[in-house]
Amino acid sequence: xxxxxxxxxxxxxxxxxxxxxxxxxxxxxxxxxxxxxxxxxxxxxxxxxxxxxxxxxxxxxxxxxxxxxxxxxxxxxxxxxxxxxxxxxxxxxxxxxxxxxxxxxxxxxxxxxxxxxxxxxxxxxxxxxxxxxxxxxxxxxxxxxxxxxxxxxxxxxxxxxxxxxxxxxxxxxxxxxxxxxxxxxxxxxxxxxxxxxxxxxxxxxxxxxxxxxxxxxxxxxxxxxxxxxxxxxxxxxxxxxxxxxxxxxxxxxxxxx
Amino acid sequence: xxxxxxxxxxxxxxxxxxxxxxxxxxxxxxxxxxxxxxxxxxxxxxxxxxxxxxxxxxxxxxxxxxxxxxxxxxxxxxxxxxxxxxxxxxxxxxxxxxxxxxxxxxxxxxxxxxxxxxxxxxxxxxxxxxxxxxxxxxxxxxxxxxxxxxxxxxxxxxxxxxxxxxxxxxxxxxxxxxxxxxxxxxxxxxxxxxxxxxxxxxxxxxxxxxxxxxxxxxxxxxxxxxxxxxxxxxxxxxxxxxxxxxxxxxxxxxxxxxxxxxxxxxxxxxxxxxxxxxxxxx
Numbered sequence: 368x369x370x371x372x373x374x375x376x377x378x379x380x381x382x383x384x385x386x387x388x389x390x391x392x393x394x395x396x397x398x399x400x401x402x403x404x405x406x407x408x409x410x411x412x413x414x415x416x417x418x419x420x421x422x423x424x425x426x427x428x429x430x431x432x433x434x435x436x437x438x439x440x441x442x443x444x445x446x447x448x449x450x451x452x453x454x455x456x457x458x459x460x461x462x463x464x465x466x467x468x469x470x471x472x473x474x475x476x477x478x479x480x481x482x483x484x485x486x487x488x489x490x491x492x493x494x495x496x497x498x499x500x501x502x503x504x505x506x507x508x509x510x511x512x513x514x515x516x517x518x519x520x521x522x523x524x525x526x527x528x529x530x531x532x533x534x535x536x537x538x539x540x541x542x543x544x545x546x547x548x549x550x551x552x553x554x555x556x557x558x559x560x561x562x563x564x565x566x567x568x569x570x571x572x573x574x575x576x577x578x579x580x581x582x583x584x585x586x587x588x589x590x591x592x593x594x595x596x597x598x599x600x601x602x603x604x605x606x607x608x609x610x611x612x613x614x615x616x617x618x619x620x621x622x623x624x
Numbered sequence: 625x626x627x628x629x630x631x632x633x634x635x636x637x638x639x640x641x642x643x644x645x646x647x648x649x650x651x652x653x654x655x656x657x658x659x660x661x662x663x664x665x666x667x668x669x670x671x672x673x674x675x676x677x678x679x680x681x682x683x684x685x686x687x688x689x690x691x692x693x694x695x696x697x698x699x700x701x702x703x704x705x706x707x708x709x710x711x712x713x714x715x716x717x718x719x720x721x722x723x724x725x726x727x728x729x730x731x732x733x734x735x736x737x738x739x740x741x742x743x744x745x746x747x748x749x750x751x752x753x754x755x756x757x758x759x760x761x762x763x764x765x766x767x768x769x770x771x772x773x774x775x776x777x778x779x780x781x782x783x784x785x786x787x788x789x790x791x792x793x794x795x796x797x798x799x800x801x802x803x804x805x806x807x808x809x810x811x812x813x814x815x816x817x818x819x820x821x822x823x824x825x826x827x828x829x830x831x832x833x834x835x836x837x838x839x840x841x842x843x844x845x846x847x848x849x850x851x852x853x854x855x856x857x858x859x860x861x862x863x864x865x866x867x868x869x870x871x872x873x874x875x876x877x878x879x880x881x882x883x884x885x886x887x888x889x890x891x892x893x894x895x896x897x898x899x900x901x902x903x904x905x906x
Contacts (some may be wrong), residue, residue, distance in 0.1 A: 490733075498730035498789075501690060501723075502744045502796075503716040509747070 392585055396515050399508040403516065410509075414517025418479040418580070419524060425478050426471060430529040433470060434536025437461055441537070442545045451547055455556035458537040463560060463568045467530035469616050472575035475522060476608035480583035483514050484604040487587025488597035496588075511584045518583065522576025523569060530568070567623050574615060579608045643668040643703060643800065643832050644689060650697035651681075651688060658684055660856040662698070671826050671833040673847035673864075675840070677878065677887050680853050682836040683727075683804055689834070690722055690802065691715055702800075720748065723793030724802040729785035731777040731792070737764070738773040741792045748796065763791040767821060783814025790821060800832045801825060807839040815842065822846050840879055844868070852878060854887070 404411060441454040487510065490496050496506040541547040583604050590600035644666035651659045658681040666672045674682050687693045689700060691707045699706050702718060710718060731740050741760045745751055751759070764770045767787040777785060786806060793801060806818050823846045826833045837843050843850060844864035852860040852867060852875055860867055860875045868879055877885030893899070 493733070494726045494728060494730035495732055497692060498724070498726055498732075500692060501719055502747065502792075503719040504744070504747045505712075505716070 389585060392588075393581055395507055396512055396581070396584070399505075399512045400516055403508060403512045407513070410513040411516045411520075414513045415520050416517075417482070418475075418514070418517040419521030422475060422478045422521070422525060423528070425474055426525050426529050427532050429470065429474055430467075430532035431536040433466060433529075434458065434462065434533030434538075435540045437466070437533070438537035438540035438545070442541050442547065451541075451545075452551035453555055454537070454541050454547055455552035455554075456559040458541075459534060459556045459560050460564060462530045462533045462537075463564050464571075465616070465620075467526050467533065468568055468571035468575055469612060471522070471526045471529045471572070472579055472612045473609055475518070475525060475575075476579045476583070476605050476612070479518060479521070480579050480604045480608055481601045483518070483580070483583040484587035484590070485597055485601045487511065487514070487584060488590030488592070488600045491588070491590060492592035492594075492597055507588075511588060515580045515584050518580025519573075519576045522579070523572040526568065526572035526575075567619070570623070571616065571619055574619065575612050578611050578615060582608045582611065641668050642666065644834075645701040646689070646698070647701070648698040649688065649695050649700065651684065651693070651695045653684075658856055659688075659695075662853075662857055664851055664858055664861075666832065666834060667849065668832050669826075669830060670848040671822065671835060671846050673835045673837060673843040673850040674853060675836075675838055675843060675850055675878070676853035676859075678838065681856070682838075682853060685853070686724075686802055686804055686834070686836055690719065690724060720796060721799045722802060723796065723798035723800070725786065725789050725793050725804060725806055727805045727808060729777070729782075729789035731780075731785055731789055733777050735777075736773070737769065737775050737777070737780070737788050740777065740788060741795050743792065744796045759795065760791075763795050764788075766794070766825075767791045768817070781814070783810050783817065786810070786814075786818060787821070790818075790825075794825065794829070797829070798831065800834065803833065803835045803837075805837055806835065807837055807842045819846055840881070854878075 437458045438454060441457040442451050445451045445453055445457065487496075490506075490510065496510065499506045499509060538549075538552065542549045542552055586600040586604045586607070587597075590596045642665045644664075646662060646664040649659050649662040649664075650657075674685060676682050684693065688695055689702070689707075691700075691710070694708060699708065701707070702721075705718070707715070707718065731737075732743060735743065738760055741763055742756050745756050745759060761770055761773065764773055767790050769784060769787055769791065772780065772784060772788070777788075780788065803822065806822065807815055810818060819842050822833060822835060825831065835843065835847065847864055850861065850864055850867055851858050854874055860870055860872055862870075867875055870876065870879070874886040876882070877887060883889050
C-alpha cells in the first residue's frame, strides 16, 4: 500500500516537473525567437523550406484524396435527400474547419516532426550540441529556435494548400465524375462559408503548428542520446503530437462554437 | 580574433601560474560518487594529461572543467575565476578561450569541412568572407587537410574527422585546448599525426593543453605532467618518467598494463563456485 502511494506520488511529481520544464522550454524558444528572426533570417528560411516545402508532396497528395473522398461521401449521402447541390458546402466546411488543420497537423507530425526529433536527437547523441555549447554558441538559439519557427510558419501555409487541393479534389469527383452542377457547387459553397469558419481554420492551423513543432524539438532535445533513445523520441513525437492535436481540436471547436 | 599582444604578454608574464585549479571537488551521479575531495592543478603553457582506467570519470572531469556539468561541492578556478560564479554570458565568454576536441570529432553533419571550421568565426565575428576563407584555409593547412575543405563529415575517416575538429577547435585561437581521448581508435599513422599535432599546437601557439587519455605510451611522448585518476581522486601525478618509476601498485598496474592488481580483473560478483552450482539463487 505504502509503495503504491509512493509510486503515485512519484508519477505525479514527475509529471508536474516535466510539464513545468516543458513550459519553460517553450518560453525559452519564444524569448530567443525575435533575435533569430532579425539577425539570422537565413536559418529560419532554411527550416521553413525543410518543414514546409519538403512536406508539400505528401500534403498535396493526401489533400487531393481526402477532398475526393469527401466529394464521394457527400454526394452519396446528400443525394438520398436530393441535396447533392450542397456537396460543395459540406466539403468546404469540413475541410476548412476540421479536416484541413487536423489532417495536415497529423501528416506534419509524421513527416516534419519526426525529421526534426531524430535530427536533433542525433545531433545530441553525436555531441554536436555539446560541441556548440563549447564553441560558446547556444544550441537552443542556434538549432532549436529556427526549427521551431520553421514549423510554426510552414503549418498555416500547408493547411491552406491542403484545403485548396482538397476542394479541387472534391470538384474533380463531384463535377467531372458525378455530374453535380458546377454553378451550384461553387455558389452554395460561397453562400454558406463565412469568414468565421475561415478564422477557425486559421486559428487551429496556427495552434497546431506551434504544438507540433514544439513537441518535435522538445522530444529531440530531451532524447536519450543513444540509437534506441532517438528512435523512442521520434515515436513519442508522433504519438504525443497526434493526441495533443486531437484534444486541442476538440477544445478549440468547443470554445469557438 | 587573433591573439591580442597584451594576452601574449600576460601569458608570458605569468608563465609559471596555475591556469586551472580544482579544489575539494565532489561530484556524484545518482548514488554513485565519481569524484571526492579531488585537488588538481593545470599549469599554463604545459601539456597536462589526465589518465586513468576506463570509467573513472576522466571525460566527466573535462565536462566539469568546462562547466558542461556542475559539481555538488568544491570549486574550479580558471585563470583565478570561480567558474560556478559565472552567468551564462560570462560562461560563454570563458568558453571562447577554450577549444575542445570531442572524442568523435562532433563535426556538424549539415556543413562541409570548410563550413565546420568557419562555424565559430561566422557565429562570433563579423569578418568578411575573404578573411574567413584565409583563416580557415590556414587552420586546415596546419592539420594537413586543406585539400579536404569541400568534403562532407560523412566522407572523412576517423583520423581526418578528428583533425578537422582540431582545426575547428583552434580557429578562434583559444588559450586552452582540451582533448577528449584523442588517440582512441586511430591507426598508427593517424595516431602519430595527432600526437605530433598536440605537441606542435601547444608549443607553436603558446597555449595550454589538457589531454584525457588512457594510452600510456602516447601520453608519455606528449605530456609535461600527468595525473593518474582512480577512485575519484588523484592517485599519482608527475612527469611520465616519474609515473613510470613510481612505487605505488596501482600506478605500476596502469602504466604497465597489467591485467590484475588494485584494479581487479573481475567485476564485483558472487562466489564463482556457488553461482555455477546455482546456490546463489536460493
